[in-house]
Amino acid sequence: MEWTISDRNLLRVNVQVQKYFFYAVAAIVVLACNFPNDSDNSASDQVVGRSVDNVDQVLIDISGALFEVEIAQSPQSRDIGLSGRPYMSDRNGMLFVFDNPGIHHFWMKGMEFPLDFLWIDSNCLVAEITENVSHIENSGTEDMRIYSPSSPIKYVLEINGGVSQTTDIQIGQRIRFLGNIDATFEC
Incomplete structure (x- = not known):
């Protein structure tokens, strides 16, 4: 299969979207862990x-x-x-x-x-x-x-x-x- 310039640009955009999606999910997980939970009281x-x-x-x-x-x-x-x-x-x-x-x-x-x-x-x-x-x-x-x-x-x-x-x-x-x-x- 031969790649064209537009296919390579599309691949780069797709990789960047996946990278930002990963960062967004990681940030949400970190923020959620920092909020107190009522069931966490000792x-x-x-x-x-x-x-x-x-x-x-x-x-x-x-x-x-x-x-x-x-x-x-x-x-x-x-x-x-x-x-x-x-x-x-x-x-x-x-x-x-x-x-x-x-x-x-x-x-x-x-x-x-x-x-x-x-x-x-x-x-x-x-x-x-x-x-x-x-x-x-x-x-x-x-x-x-x-x-x-x-x-x-x-x-x-x-x-x-x-x-x-x-x-x-x-x-x-x-x-x-x-x-x-x-x-x-x-x-």
């Missing part, structure tokens, strides 16, 4: 199905009363809290996690339903309970009432107003985090 980083640094929900047991709670661990999530939500289920709540025990202050700005505050010490014991904190009296920011524990606490659990009484939660009861999460929250 078992030591898992807490109830989520990475320790990004825990956003956990199941809490307080003497048989179970609550699925959101975690407010960053300053931003603690500032927002439950404000702006129209309601919350009686078996839900929000757990505020602080780096160090202290007298931490709360208010009801932007709340649309009453809450119970469970003030929890660094041993994961309910230190105090502030029941049925009203959302109505805190409509403006002037003279807004501030709620604080009388002793240092590490956690605050906000649940619907009256739920601590209906579930018989009492001072001195231990909070248990269900799943492999106790080490994360030092309980």
Whole structure:
């Protein structure tokens, strides 16, 4: 078979296309390997199905009363809290996690339903309970009432107003985090 100039040019173009196609496939493979995969998290980083640094929900047991709670661990999530939500289920709540025990202050700005505050010490014991904190009296920011524990606490659990009484939660009861999460929250 005799090659003409146009056949040789076509062969060169075909080889170049194959070469660029190979480079494109190789680049895609390299890029795909560099993106994180949800299934790549090691078992030591898992807490109830989520990475320790990004825990956003956990199941809490307080003497048989179970609550699925959101975690407010960053300053931003603690500032927002439950404000702006129209309601919350009686078996839900929000757990505020602080780096160090202290007298931490709360208010009801932007709340649309009453809450119970469970003030929890660094041993994961309910230190105090502030029941049925009203959302109505805190409509403006002037003279807004501030709620604080009388002793240092590490956690605050906000649940619907009256739920601590209906579930018989009492001072001195231990909070248990269900799943492999106790080490994360030092309980």
